[in-house]
Structures are given as C-alpha cells and as structure tokens.
Amino acid sequence: MCVTVDMFMIHVHILFTLFCVSLCQAQNSVALQYFGSLDNYQVNAVPTSESKYPWIARVIHSRSSYVPHMCTAACIDEAIFVTAARCIFNLKVNYTRVLYNSKFYDTLAFVVPSVPTKQAYDDIGFIVVRAKNTKSWQVINLFNGANRTDGAYQWFAKLDMFYGPMKYKVVGYAMRKWINKIRVPERHYDLSELDVVVNLEICNKILAKKKAKILFRVPCYHSCTAEEFEKNNAKCNRYHGVEGGALIDTISNKLVGIATWGINYDKYEVPVGFSVVNSENFFKDYRCAKLIRDDKGSLDVKGYYQSLCDD
Numbered sequence: 001m002c003v004t005v006d007m008f009m010i011h012v013h014i015l016f017t018l019f020c021v022s023l024c025q026a027q028n029s030v031a032l033q034y035f036g037s038l039d040n041y042q043v044n045a046v047p048t049s050e051s052k053y054p055w056i057a058r059v060i061h062s063r064s065s066y067v068p069h070m071c072t073a074a075c076i077d078e079a080i081f082v083t084a085a086r087c088i089f090n091l092k093v094n095y096t097r098v099l100y101n102s103k104f105y106d107t108l109a110f111v112v113p114s115v116p117t118k119q120a121y122d123d124i125g126f127i128v129v130r131a132k133n134t135k136s137w138q139v140i141n142l143f144n145g146a147n148r149t150d151g152a153y154q155w156f157a158k159l160d161m162f163y164g165p166m167k168y169k170v171v172g173y174a175m176r177k178w179i180n181k182i183r184v185p186e187r188h189y190d191l192s193e194l195d196v197v198v199n200l201e202i203c204n205k206i207l208a209k210k211k212a213k214i215l216f217r218v219p220c221y222h223s224c225t226a227e228e229f230e231k232n233n234a235k236c237n238r239y240h241g242v243e244g245g246a247l248i249d250t251i252s253n254k255l256v257g258i259a260t261w262g263i264n265y266d267k268y269e270v271p272v273g274f275s276v277v278n279s280e281n282f283f284k285d286y287r288c289a290k291l292i293r294d295d296k297g298s299l300d301v302k303g304y305y306q307s308l309c310d311d
C-alpha cells in the first residue's frame, strides 16, 4: 500500500495514475503526489472588465507584442505584482512585461521562494517592474486576518470563526474551455470572474471521490460545495482555473489567495487549489521585492539583487 510521508501533500491519481505502483515499496514507501498546472480556462464564468478590477494584470512573455499571454497577476504595491510562482519559473526576465492599467511595464526582477513547496502548490511569485513615471498605482490590499499558526491548515479551517464571514470570488484572464487544447500564441484570453465557495474539504471530497485514495486537506475553491457536486447541481458546471487567478473576499475587498494548481477534466469541473498570501515564503519574498524596487544601486553587478535579499 502507498503511504504518504508528507502529511500535506495531496495524493492524486487522476490524470497521472499508477505512479505509485513503481514507487511504493512495502515499507517506508513514498507516494508521488501531483499538483497539476492550471490550463487558464473558464466555463460559464462571468465576463468582467478592468475598470471593476483596476489592480488586475496580465503577464506577457514578449517585449514587443501583446502575446503570448502567460498568466494573471495582481498589483499589491507600487510596481509589485503577484502571480503563481509556477507561471514565472520558466520565463526570461527581460522578455517579460506586465500589462496593467492599459500600459506595459518591463520586468525588473522575479522573486520566487528559495525553498519551494511540492510542485509549487503553495508558492506565490513576485514580479517587480520598472516604475516609469506612474504616480498612482491601483492596488488590492492583502488579506491579513490570519497568520499561519500551524502547518496543517487548522488556522485556515477556523477563518470564519476568527475573522467573520467571507464571500469569495476569483478573477483572472481565461480562455473558453476546449480552446485551451489548441496551442497557438494568439489564443484569446478575456477577463472573467466567478463566485466560489472555499474550504479545506472541497478538494479532499471531490477529487477523492474520483479515484484518489488518500487526499489531504489544502485550501481549494469551486463553483459549488462538495454536497452540491454529489447531487449534480447545475452550479457545479462552472469553473475558473487560471495560473495567478486572484481569489478575493468581496466583503473586505482583499486579496486572500492566488490560484496555483488544479486538475483538468474533460467531462466535468473540479476544484482549484490556491495559496493564501500569508506563508513565510510570501512575507520573505515580499520584503525582497520591495528592496529591489526601492534600490538605486548598480544593476551591472552580477547577482546584485540576490545579495540585496540575503539575510
């Protein structure tokens, strides 16, 4: 039998079945868990506009064109954007621009966790851009109602208790489903939003039902609850899964999390995992991003930014 050694990793067999067979030995076995990439599509989400979410941004891997669009980002501070770390791992800094508030911004630096989580499921990446002469930055404030007080997301399970009610929505640039199957640079991404429910059980229950034997509890959102999913409620036919998608609380209007992982199913829609903006990595990398932004030093020195952020 497969026994996971890490309590917090999801053991998902869905698309990538049978890894376990070869990896799991009789004792001290290790199961491979998989946090898949999001394919940047939506199903029955609601079209929306940048005027409603002026802090939303696109990450584009070109200095001269509107395409290719890589993922969604959110402006949280002057010249600082956050997205899924996974989105920027393979990008070149000096080809990357952020399209924000109808203007392109050249990237100055990326900051990603030096100690990543498994398949970056809990990793947020920072993009620091060259500020130009922008005076007023439209930002979304960060949810700061809870610190991580344990490693098993008990602090997350108790959010309602400590913080009060929250109403969640996910916002980001998405294609329609099926178009995501066609790989061309000109694919069309539009801004859309979707009301979602958020909890620790939703991935556990819905993904576990569809094959995986052992599922752990991590923060996920979906268009409906696990109970509604069970009953084939029509609400569950909606989906919004984009790398860097912004999960906001519409009551406080704060950024709670960044969509980071998911599983793509053809036949129905399943929950999406996200990273809450309060991990140790997050705070550390945020400090680093601010140091880089505020620095006036020599950019010619190799590894200069690295040294700026070393403790």
Ligand SMILES: *[C@@H]1O[C@H](CO)[C@@H](O)[C@H](O)[C@H]1NC(C)=O
Residues within 6 Å of the ligand: 063, 094, 095
């Ligand atoms: C990217 O950076 C390299 C060296 O760091 C430089 O030679 C190249 O011209 C840059 N490319 C662009 C598009 O700025």
Ligand SMILES: *[C@@H]1O[C@H](CO)[C@@H](O)[C@H](O)[C@H]1NC(C)=O
Residues within 6 Å of the ligand: 144, 145, 146, 147
């Ligand atoms: C989280 O921790 C910081 C200091 O580490 C503290 O200032 C803040 O009040 C804490 N927030 C909550 C919600 O407990």
